[in-house]
Amino acid sequence: MEILYLLIPLSLVLVGVIAWIMIWAVRAGQFEDLEGPAQSIIMDDDNPAPDDSTTKKEQ
Amino acid sequence: MSNSPGLVSPPSFFSCFHCGLPVPDGAHYPIQYEGHEEQACCRGCQAVAQTIIDSGQGAYYTHRTALPATPQIAESELKKLGLYDLPEIQESFVRVEAEHIREAALILENIVCAACIWLNERHIAQLPGVLSVEINYATRRARVRWDNSRIQLSDILKAVSDIGYIAHPFDPGRSDDIYRRERNTAIKRLAIAGLGMMQVMMYALPTYTATDMTDDIRMLMSWASLILTIPVVLYSAWPFFLGAWRDLKRKTPGMDVPVALGVGSAFVASIYSTFSGHGEVYYDSVTMFVFLLLTGRFLEMNARRRAGAAVEELVKLIPAATTRLPDYPATTEEEVPVVRLKVGDHILVRPGETIPADGVVVSGDSAVSEALLTGESLPVSKSAHARVIGGSLNQASPLVIRVDKLGADTRLAAIVRLLDRAQSEKPRIGKMADRAAAWFVGLLLVITALVGLAWYLIDPSRVLWIVVSILVVTCPCALGLATPAALTTATGRLTRLGMLTTRGHALETLARMTDLVFDKTGTLTRGQLSVRQVIPAAGHDAARARAIAAALEAGSEHPIARALREGAASGVSVEQVRNQPGQGVEAMIGGVRHRLGTPAFASACCRTDLVPPPSPDGESWVVLANDDGLIAWFGLADSPRADAAQALRALEQQGIRLHLLSGDGEAAVAATARQLGIGVWRANALPEDKLAYVKALQDEGRVVGMVGDGINDAPVLAAAQVSIAMGEGAEVAQAAADMVMLGQRLAILADGVALARKTHRIIRQNLGWALGYNLIAIPAAALGHVTPWMAGIGMSASSLLVVLNALRLADFKGENPLPQPAVPQRKPA
Numbered sequence: 082m083e084i085l086y087l088l089i090p091l092s093l094v095l096v097g098v099i100a101w102i103m104i105w106a107v108r109a110g111q112f113e114d115l116e117g118p119a120q121s122i123i124m125d126d127d128n129p130a131p132d133d134s135t136t137k138k139e140q
Numbered sequence: 141m142s143n144s145p146g147l148v149s150p151p152s153f154f155s156c157f158h159c160g161l162p163v164p165d166g167a168h169y170p171i172q173y174e175g176h177e178e179q180a181c182c183r184g185c186q187a188v189a190q191t192i193i194d195s196g197q198g199a200y201y202t203h204r205t206a207l208p209a210t211p212q213i214a215e216s217e218l219k220k221l222g223l224y225d226l227p228e229i230q231e232s233f234v235r236v237e238a239e240h241i242r243e244a245a246l247i248l249e250n251i252v253c254a255a256c257i258w259l260n261e262r263h264i265a266q267l268p269g270v271l272s273v274e275i276n277y278a279t280r281r282a283r284v285r286w287d288n289s290r291i292q293l294s295d296i297l298k299a300v301s302d303i304g305y306i307a308h309p310f311d312p313g314r315s316d317d318i319y320r321r322e323r324n325t326a327i328k329r330l331a332i333a334g335l336g337m338m339q340v341m342m343y344a345l346p347t348y349t350a351t352d353m354t355d356d357i358r359m360l361m362s363w364a365s366l367i368l369t370i371p372v373v374l375y376s377a378w379p380f381f382l383g384a385w386r387d388l389k390r391k392t393p394g395m396d397v398p399v400a401l402g403v404g405s406a407f408v409a410s411i412y413s414t415f416s417g418h419g420e421v422y423y424d425s426v427t428m429f430v431f432l433l434l435t436g437r438f439l440e441m442n443a444r445r446r447a448g449a450a451v452e453e454l455v456k457l458i459p460a461a462t463t464r465l466p467d468y469p470a471t472t473e474e475e476v477p478v479v480r481l482k483v484g485d486h487i488l489v490r491p492g493e494t495i496p497a498d499g500v501v502v503s504g505d506s507a508v509s510e511a512l513l514t515g516e517s518l519p520v521s522k523s524a525h526a527r528v529i530g531g532s533l534n535q536a537s538p539l540v541i542r543v544d545k546l547g548a549d550t551r552l553a554a555i556v557r558l559l560d561r562a563q564s565e566k567p568r569i570g571k572m573a574d575r576a577a578a579w580f581v582g583l584l585l586v587i588t589a590l591v592g593l594a595w596y597l598i599d600p601s602r603v604l605w606i607v608v609s610i611l612v613v614t615c616p617c618a619l620g621l622a623t624p625a626a627l628t629t630a631t632g633r634l635t636r637l638g639m640l641t642t643r644g645h646a647l648e649t650l651a652r653m654t655d656l657v658f659d660k661t662g663t664l665t666r667g668q669l670s671v672r673q674v675i676p677a678a679g680h681d682a683a684r685a686r687a688i689a690a691a692l693e694a695g696s697e698h699p700i701a702r703a704l705r706e707g708a709a710s711g712v713s714v715e716q717v718r719n720q721p722g723q724g725v726e727a728m729i730g731g732v733r734h735r736l737g738t739p740a741f742a743s744a745c746c747r748t749d750l751v752p753p754p755s756p757d758g759e760s761w762v763v764l765a766n767d768d769g770l771i772a773w774f775g776l777a778d779s780p781r782a783d784a785a786q787a788l789r790a791l792e793q794q795g796i797r798l799h800l801l802s803g804d805g806e807a808a809v810a811a812t813a814r815q816l817g818i819g820v821w822r823a824n825a826l827p828e829d830k831l832a833y834v835k836a837l838q839d840e841g842r843v844v845g846m847v848g849d850g851i852n853d854a855p856v857l858a859a860a861q862v863s864i865a866m867g868e869g870a871e872v873a874q875a876a877a878d879m880v881m882l883g884q885r886l887a888i889l890a891d892g893v894a895l896a897r898k899t900h901r902i903i904r905q906n907l908g909w910a911l912g913y914n915l916i917a918i919p920a921a922a923l924g925h926v927t928p929w930m931a932g933i934g935m936s937a938s939s940l941l942v943v944l945n946a947l948r949l950a951d952f953k954g955e956n957p958l959p960q961p962a963v964p965q966r967k968p969a
C-alpha cells in the first residue's frame with residue numbers, strides 16, 4: 082500500500098499537466114472550429130493536377 | 141422549379157456542369173474538363189468553371205456534395221470592390237499588422253458544402269501576395285492576411301467572385317470578441333471540472349468499496365481530492381456563486397441559489413472533515429455536480445449562439461457603395477461609400493441595386509419594390525418627382541435620385557427606433573424552471589432549517605452532517621438540467637427541421653401560443669406575381685396569346701414580364717420592340733403592331749376603349765391588343781405558397797387562432813384570406829396599426845405569435861411574445877425575431893408548435909421527477925440514512941434519467957417531414 086504515497090501525488094501532477102494542456106489548447110484556438118478539420122482532411126488533394134503545384138516543386 | 145404546376149419538368153439531357161440547372165436550347169458555353177468538353181448553362185457558369193479548372197482546382201467537382209448557385213456577375217458590383225481599398229473604408233474592418241501586412245475578416249456567401257470551403261481556401265491562398273487564409277467551417281467566415289504592397293483587398297474579393305462566391309468584408313466587432321472569450325472560458329471551466337470529477341471519482345471509489353483501507357490512506361485520498369476540488373469549486377463553479385449572489389440581491393431566487401448552496405455547504409463541510417479527521421467527505425458529489433451542470437449550460441450556450449450568429453452577421457455588413465453623379469446633369473460617375481453621401485447629392489441607382497437613402501426621383505422611370513419596408517408586395521412604379529425610401533430595391537431601369545434624408549432621418553432608421561421601443565416593452569413570460577426553482581429553494585430552506593433544529597434538540601453533534609446531506613441529496617442537479625437538456629435537444633431538432641431558435645424563451649412561449657398573426661407579404665404568399673387568369677377575346681386562343689405576351693416581354697426584368705414569361709410557349713418572333721416605361725411594350729409581329737400593357741396604353745393602339753374585367757381576387761390586369769383589337773386579358777396576382785392552406789389547417793387543429801394583417805390593399809388581402817380560410821384579417825395595415833393590434837390581443841390575455849418578413853414587421857415581431865421571421869426576409873426582421881424559418885415550408889410552423897408542446901411536457905416530467913425524487917430523498921437524509929456514496933449515486937442516476945428523457949425529443953418527427961433533396965433549394969436565377 083505504501084506505493085500509494087507515490088502514486089497519488091503523481092496522479093495529481095498528471096492531472097495538472099493535462100489541465101495545463103487543455104488550457105493551452107483553448108488559448109491557442111484549437112476549439113474555434115470543430116467541424117472544419119474533419120471536413121478538410123477528406124478534401125486533401127489525393128491526385129494533384131499535373132500542372133503548377135507539382136511542377137513548381139521540381140524546379 | 142418546374143414551369144407549370146402539376147407537370148414535372150422532364151429530365152434534362154444537358155444540365156449545367158457547374159450549377160446543375162438545365163442548359164437552355166441553343167446555348168453553347170463549352171468547358172474543358174479533364175480532356176473532354178462539358179456544357180454550361182450561361183456565361184457566368186462557364187467563366188466560373190473555367191477559372192476553377194484552370195487554376196488547378198478541378199477536384200472541387202468530384203468532391204462537392206451540393207450544387208452551387210448560378211453565379212450572377214454584376215459588372216457594377218465588381219467596380220465597387222475598388223472602394224474597399226480606400227483607407228477610410230478599411231479603417232472599420234482591416235487590422236494593420238506591420239507596414240504592409242493587413243488582416244481582414246470576410247463573410248463568404250453561397251457556401252453550400254465542404255468542397256466550397258476547400259475551393260475558396262485554395263483559390264485565395266494561391267494569389268500572389270496573400271500570406272494566409274483561414275476559413276471557419278462552422279461560421280463561414282474567412283480571415284485573410286495579405287501584403288498590401290503586392291495585392292489589394294479588392295483583388296482578393298474579385299478572385300472570390302471569379303469562382304462564383306461573394307465575399308463581404310465585415311467588422312467582427314466587440315460582441316464577437318466577447319463571445320469568443322466567453323466560449324473559451326466556458327470550455328476551460330468545463331475541462332477543469334471534468335478532469336477534477338474523473339480523478340476525484342478515482343480516489344472516492346476505493347474508499348467506498350475497500351474494506352481494508354488504513355486511515356492514513358483514507359486521509360491521503362481525501363487530501364488529494366481536496367486539492368483537485370479547490371479549482372473546480374473556486375474556478376469552474378464560480379458562475380453559479382455569482383449568479384446566486386445576483387439572484388439574492390434581486391430577491392428572485394433562480395436555479396443558481398440551490399446549486400451554490402449545495403456546492404458551497406458540501407465543500408465547506410468536506411474541508412472541515414478533512415482537517416478534523418472525522419465526518420464525511422463529499423468531494424466526488426461536488427465535482428460531478430459542477431461538471432454536469434456546466435455541461436448543460438455549455439450546450440445551451442452553443443445552441444443559442446449558433447442560431448443568433450447567422451442573423452447578427454448580416455446586420456454587421458459594411459455599408460455598401462453607391463454611384464454619385466457629382467456634376468449632374470452631366471453624366472460623370474463616381475463610386476462613393478454611402479456614408480460619404482450628403483443631402484442634395486445626385487445618385488444613380490441601377491436595376492437590382494438597393495436605394496441607399498430617402499430621396500426624390502429626378503429622372504428615370506422604374507418599378508421599385510418597397511416590400512421590405514411597407515409590406516406592399518408588388519413593385520411600385522416611380523418616375524420623376526416620386527419619393528423613394530432608402531432600403532427599397534430598384535427593379536426595372538436606372539433612376540437618378542436626389543438625396544434628401546440620410547442616416548438617422550430616414551424612414552428605415554425610424555422603423556429601427558420603433559423596433560427598439562417595441563422590444564423593450566415586450567411582455568415577459570417567466571421561465572418555468574425559474575418559477576419551479578423559486579418554490580423549490582424556499583421549501584428546501586424551510587425544511588433544512590426545521591430538520592436542523594430537530595437534530596439540534598436530538599443530537600447536536602450530527603446537525604452539520606444531516607444538513608449537508610440534505611443539501612447534497614436534494615439534487616438541484618436534476619432540477620438544473622431538466623430545462624436546458626430538453627431545450628437544447630428540442631432546439632437542435634427544430635433547427636434540423638428548418639427552424640432556427642435565436643432566443644432562449646422562444647420554445648416555451650411557442651408551446652403556450654394561442655394566436656398566430658401572419659403578415660401576407662412573403663409569408664403566406666410567394667411575393668411574386670404569376671398569371672392567374674387569361675381571358676382571350678373571341679376568336680383568339682389563350683395559349684397563343686400567352687406566347688405572344690412572353691415574346692413581347694422577352695427582354696424585360698420587370699416582375700410582370702417575368703410572370704408573363706413563366707410557363708408560356710416560345711416560338712413567336714417579334715421585331716422593333718419598344719419599351720414604354722410604366723405603360724407597356726410595343727412590337728411588330730408579322731408586320732402587325734402589338735401592344736401589351738396598361739389598358740390606356742393598349743387602347744391607344746386599337747382605338748377602342750378597353751375596360752378591364754372585375755377583379756374579385758385582387759388581380760391586376762394587363763392587356764394584349766393589336767391594330768385589329770383586343771387579343772387577351774391577363775390577370776396577375778401574387779399566389780399563396782403551395783403548402784399554405786395545409787399548414788394553416790394543421791395550426792387550427794392545434795387550437796391556434798389565426799389572424800392576417802397586411803400592408804396590401806383590401807381586395808388582395810381579402811382574396812388571400814378567403815383562399816386560405818383565415819377568418820380574421822385586416823388590410824392596409826401600417827406598422828403602427830399592426831403593433832396596436834398585437835398589443836390589443838395581448839391585453840386580452842392571449843399569447844401572440846407573429847410571422848413576418850419585412851422591415852416594417854420588425855417592431856411587431858419584437859412586440860409579439862414569440863416571433864418568427866422568414867429566412868429570405870429582411871435582416872432587420874430576423875434580428876428582431878425569436879425564431880427564423882429556413883426554407884419556404886410553412887408546415888414547419890405546425891411541427892414547431894407540436895415540438896414545443898412536447899418539450900413543454902418533457903420539461904414538466906423532468907421537473908416532476910426531480911421533485912418526486914426529493915420527496916423520497918429528503919426524509920431519508922433528514923433521518924440520517926444517507927451516506928455520501930448514496931448521495932452520489934442518487935445524483936447521477938437522477939441527472940441521467942432527466943437527460944435521457946430529454947433526448948427523446950431528438951427523434952421527434954413532424955407531421956410534415958422535410959422532403960430531403962439531394963441538393964439544397966436554390967432561388968431561381
